[in-house]
Amino acid sequence: MAVVAVPFEKSPSETSSSETSSPETSSPDNLPRRDDEARARLHEVARGAAPVVLARDRAVPLPGPLDDLVPGGTVARGSVLRVTGRPGAGATTVGFELAAAVTALGEWAAAVEVDATLGPLAAAGAGVALERFAVVRRVPLARWATVIAALLDGVSLVLAEVPRGVALGDARRLEARARERESVLVVAETHGAVWPGGAAFTLHAAASAWEEHGASVVDARRLRVEVEGRGAAARPRAGELARAG
């Protein structure tokens, strides 16, 4: 049997003074504690340095034309947004615009791709800071929800393309994770699959019109976006996102 180092009658606080290297600082139990005074003093010391989180900082302001389309001009942290649109209509660009709103604040965004076709230079064109925009390419479906949950832990916005076969349970868990971590989850239904979970609102890229300029027919773009959702976004809105070439 192992030797018990301390006689049974001795209270732990008494033993600490004999065992420890620094009785005064290391076993605060022994000191006459003046916690209220200490607290007040600490509060005063930290007053200049304590971070202040205002209500408006808990939402991401959207720059540019999306500002008018989205109720309040902001995206609440912890919400799920859905981006839809037929291929070529501009859904990917709408996703990039949302990511740009986050990287413009100095925060991080990540994209999860289905088939490794995302064009990052278009993201840069939409205003995304590429050094704070990580892309996860070719995620197997079995790992998809795990990867997104891991990303929601660390980055402020995750732009996730929805593959076919996402379970409703996974979707609900990801919604909860986004809410808990105060990250924005943007689900892009660009590959024909439908997001089984809910969303605060849906941005639908209806169509893009192109204007010719010089030798190129693909230059300036007018992207028609329709927004509808729950709550403040219940009234459908539509507008155009214009970007010169």
Next chain:
Amino acid sequence: MEGPASTRPRRTCALWCPDWPVVAARRFDPALVDTPVVVVDRGARGKVVVSASAEARAEGVAVGLRVREAEARCAGLVVLDADDAADSRAFELVVRAVEQLVPRLVLERPGQLSFPTRGPSRYFGGDDALVARIVACVRELDIANVRAGVAEGTFAAGLAARATEERGCDSVVVPVGETPAFLAPWPVTVLAGSVDATHGGGGDLVDLLARLGLRTLGVFAELPPAAVLGRFGPPGVLAHRLARGEVEHEPVATVPPDELLEAIELDPPATRVDEAAFAAKMLADRLLAHLDALGLCCARVIVEAETEHGEHFSRTWRHEGALTPSTLVTRVRWQLDAWLLTDTVTAGISRLVLAPDDLGPAVGRQLGFWGGDPAAADRAGRALARVQGMLGPDAVVTALDGGGRTPAERIRWVPWGEPREPGRVPGREPGREVPPWPGAVPGPAPARVFDPPVPAELVDAAGAPVAVSGRGEPSAPPAGLRCAVLPDGGGPLVAWSGPWAHDLRWWDTRRRRALWQVVVENGVDGAGDGAGVACLVVLERGRAAVEAVYD
């Protein structure tokens, strides 16, 4: 230059065992005694020497040398990998010997500790007597090379311990009130380690000071504090205070209230280091998150452990500047390692407490002016590293504009964590996004890029495939595009431009391609004039393919 009483730091003794990793390695393996030994660790430039024995130094081996060069200079050199945990275990012996004599030890790192001298030196009859006693006590443990320094403040005491090397003695006691004068001749480079930890880029600050001609602490200390704050910001002020022999921050003369302690009960008790360290990591994260929210930082942490048998252990660890999550976790782990693997504890650890000490306002941490919140970067880095752990390092990438004529050529993916080199593109100037690339496809970058391109059919009004001649002349104007990636499989064209003919390899006449930008009707009614799906079509060897869609 003596400051007011509140800014004068406490008189402190620093005990330093030079080249502790080598000493520790020799204690575990006596065969290494009297042979040249170096301990190496992975640095920014590969494996470099972090510690060398006297025999190796005599042959010209110095700290910071690469392994290969060290081996070239010294024949028969024994190269060992750094093992901080083992160093910490070996240092536990020294700590236990010293704590018989003086209380309130603070460990800096394996091989260095400090303690306030006020009480002990009165007891032992002065600083000199105290230091002699301590050094003799460590010598009894068969550790020949031990040095001590006494001065005001931990930073100055550490330098006093280092000054013993030049003066050729065991200990240097700086007389009371002469610390600023003692600090004055030291070069500013000694500040690098102290400022680095909190603010990042302490090396930069020191470099800058040296380039400005402020080469010694004395010259730097003579600058007015307000000017230093204005020019160098909070890290500059910290460095300035250290250089003047003042305390790092205004001390908060208070015992941290109970709610700042973080404690965890371990059930079943932890007997292995990794179990205890896992719990400690959680505690450390909680502690720092709590302090962060209050706007406080701590420079010291007290690690306390209780075992099943009711034993109670406690040690204080300190880090220059303030503790960050990684430095805190490392120190707690070292301590647990020392307790669990040197048979200090007789049973598993059942309760673990982390208590912050030496609290101060967290003024150093501020939002980065260009790069955003460093804490957010840290969080993002951890999350992305986790995804890399799941899917492999190449799965998480960031993009660079690599320059090129087509969108697919321009994209360069860099695995997350590897350096992004924006300077790679020839002719790039700062402040200009993309240099003009001859023959590049005009217009904005497409949001979908297919690599390899998806086979398609580009046909003229008669339904025949469009061809482009060697001179870049199209056989007929294109009128329709069919491809699997387009909605409804494609359709008639609304507009088109091109072709741009590219010679891929001018020495090979068959390697030619032509690019078209086309807008395909998308079948949505009322979408407006010019509405459609814009894509980039590449024609090579008579076969068309969609390279990109402007989604």
